[in-house]
Amino acid sequence: MSRLDPLDHLSVFLEVARFKSFRAAADSLGVTPGAVSQAIASLERRVELPLFHRTTRHVSLTDEGQFLLQQISPAIDTIGSALEELSQWSRQPTGTLRLIIEPVAAKHVFEPVLPMLREGWPGLRLDVTVAEVHSNFA
Structure with missing residues (x-):
């Protein structure tokens, strides 16, 4: 996943934030937990801040991670809606x-x-x- 673009890293970030688990996020995305960890590490290097507090049994957002989540959620919802609408177009006769x-x-x-x-x-x-x-x- 290290070659993924920032949008892919943000998708991984959203899944980890949603599940509060790297393993559950990996299962949801169909990738390995290591790939999720690499994507989050890459995103954290890019912003030069930790986005999650990690322990062996618990994952939670830092204040910076919470800020990022609040900022990108509306945009991600808009992108998801646009993609869904486009997929509907492909199912319509032309x-x-x-x-x-x-x-x-x-x-x-x-x-x-x-x-x-x-x-x-x-x-x-x-x-x-x-x-x-x-x-x-x-």
């Missing part, structure tokens, strides 16, 4: 949907749902042709 609709269906079926389609799937472009279609579906 592209062009071409439809040929009979006039009666267009007026009574399609028109009422058109606003919901546009709102629910903003990445979907609709190409609608309203025409009399006579087809033999035998």
